[in-house]
Each structure stands twice: as C-alpha cells, then as structure tokens.
Amino acid sequence: MSEASDDTKSRIMEAALETLRNEGIKGTSARSIARQGDFNQALIFYHFGSIIELLITAANADSATRVKTYRTELEGITSLPELAAVARRLSKVEVDDRGIAVVTQLLAGAAGNPEMGAKLWEGFEEWIEVVASALGGALEGTGFDAMLDVRDMAFAIVALFMGIELIGRLNPDRDPTDALYSMFDQLGGLLEGFLGPLRGPSQG
Amino acid sequence: MSEASDDTKSRIMEAALETLRNEGIKGTSARSIARQGDFNQALIFYHFGSIIELLITAANADSATRVKTYRTELEGITSLPELAAVARRLSKVEVDDRGIAVVTQLLAGAAGNPEMGAKLWEGFEEWIEVVASALGGALEGTGFDAMLDVRDMAFAIVALFMGIELIGRLNPDRDPTDALYSMFDQLGGLLEGFLGPLRGPSQG
DNA sequence: GTCTATAGCTGGATAGAC
C-alpha cells in the first residue's frame, strides 16, 4: 500500500460518509459517492471491491476513532449527575457531526441485507459496551446496579439516540436533540432529587 | 372509484407495506412491490402516480387504523404502572406486526428526500399525541406532570421504539424487544418503589 | 493507480393495445 493509495482510500471513505449523511442510504451509490468526492467511480471498486464493503469499512473506521475519544472522556465517572453532564456534551457532538446519522442509515439499509447486518454488529457492539461501562461506573454504590441490567439499559440508551436522529430530522421547525436534552435535564432533576438522599450515606 | 379499483388499491398498499417490512426502503421499488403482490408494475403508477405517493398513502392509512385502536385502549389510564402494563402489551403487538419497521424504513428514506419527510410528519404526529395524552393521564396527580414536559417525553418514547427496531434486528441471537421490556420492567419496579409512597396520600 | 468505456441490470414512468 503506497501513500497515494492510502490517501485515495480515505478520500473515498470520507466521501462515502458524507453521502450517507446528506442523501441517506437510498441515495448512496457509487456514482453519488464519486460525485461527492470528485473522483472516478471505478476507484471505489478497485480499492474496496463493492459499495457495501466501502460503507462498512468507512463506518467502522469512523466509529472506532469516535468511540476511542469518548471512552477516555467517560472513564472515571462515579455518579449519575456527572455521567449525565458528560453524556449530554458528547451526544451533542455526536448528533451535530452526524455520526449517528451514518449509523442510522446503515442500520436501515441492513434491514434488507442480513450479510451487512452481521458486519455492522461488530463495529456497533463497542458503543453499547462503552455506554454500559460508563453507566456501571456511575451506578456503583447507589444500589441501582443490583436492580438494573446495565447492558440492557445501555442498549436502550443507544437505541434512543438512533430514534431521535431518525424522527428529529422530520420536523424542520425544531432541533432534533431538543426533546432529548429537555428530557435528560428533566429526568436528571428528578434523579438528583431521588439520589441525593440515597447517595449521601453510602459514599465514602 | 369502483369496487374493483378499491380492491386493487388496497392490494397494492398491502404489498407495499410487506415489501418495506421484508426488504427495507433500499429494496423497495415498483418492481419488488409488484412481485410481492403478484400484480402488474404499471398499476402502481395508474393508481398512485408514483412510488413515494404509494408508500406515504399506505403507511399513513395503516398508521391511522393502528393508532385508533391504541387510543381507545389507552384512554382512562390514571397511573404509571397501569400505563406501563398496557404500553408493554401494545408495543409488543406493534413490534411483532412490524408496524414500527415500516415507519422506521420510511423515516430513513426521508433523510434524502425532504418532500417525503413533510408528508410523513402528518401521519406521525398523532403517535406522539397519543403517547403524550396517555402519559399525561398517568402522571396527573403525581406531581411529575409539573416537572416533566409530557410532549418531549412522548417524543423520546416513540423515538426509543424506532431505535430498538433499528438496532434490534441486527443481532440475530436476541429478540429485539427483550432489552426494551427488560428495561421497562426494571424501571417499572423502581418507579413503583418511588411512586407508591408519593401516590398513596395524594389520591382519592 | 487512475482513467474511459461499456456490459448487463434494474430503476421510475409512460404509451397504447385490449
């Protein structure tokens, strides 16, 4: 692999992601990606073999770098309000950069394509794992960790973001994340009210 | 409109929904719908004018009949645990029948198609409205209704179901709704613990 | 490694026979 090849490959990958963000899975094709990145359509097949292979490779690479950053930022969190604050900030980045949009569109595409679903799952599982471990850290010592399945909760939280991305774009009058953050803040307020008394005595 | 025409139209609409469920938005075309319903492809354009028009019409009609049923079942609910039980049952129907899958795929398709998004919104808003009013009824008298924006919460709940549908199909080892119901049950348990003491004194 | 050209299909949509 020459440097030129590496450069071209990442140009193609970036164009693929941008096309997914702008046109959705239905509007993403070799031609639309090539138009977006201003390169020749045949390059996609030379470097990646097929469209699906390109999309999966690009998305999983992108996902891996993102999750790495977030993992370090989420480490060492030991309370729910703390987690809520960090999660709010990180999720805003994620939604604004439209990383979620890419995943959402690929997941929708995977519905009619089981092979694609299996390959996506690998890159996807680490998101759930990151959220789960952050949640586990935040719940430690609250007594909640015994009552909740942290992995199921993480699954639901990740799902919630996907859903918000999907519906949120529908209504042009409103930022898609407003309802989400409004809900976070409101639930956060409730939680603090409940947790304050619970946490006080049980913490060193 | 003759009876024959009505019959054909509903056959086409049913085939369109089934194709969306099985093949996703990317695999849904005039040809794949016609194959699914075993009729001539040209009929779609005679009766609906375009593919998008067919998809929107079919989805909104289907959505309207569903929401009507659910609305009557959700009426008269006055407590959160009661709401949770009914919601659990109804949402299971909705996920099993794959009504959610249809909406999810259309929403994904709307990403690259603003015109489609606007038309979907009309049929979609009533879902949020139904959930919001059920939630409002359940929260009345708990003191929560003053602290929470019921519409934002409803928005998030609907979004959660979409997200679960999207991710859930990815992992073949697991029923997509397991995590959701597990979470509902766990949060329900927590809520009853918190609400029991709150509700007791404030209710007639 | 990148280009042009093209094969071979499938897409939405329409014309016109019945």
Add this chain to the structure above:
DNA sequence: GTCTATCCAGCTATAGAC
C-alpha cells in the same frame, strides 16, 4: 382498469488503455 412493451436514466461492476 389492466396488460405488454418500451424509453431512458441510473445502478454495480469489469475490461482494458494509459
């Protein structure tokens, strides 16, 4: 109202010149 036949644009993917 339903059919066949067809147009043409777009699709994935490959062959072969450079």
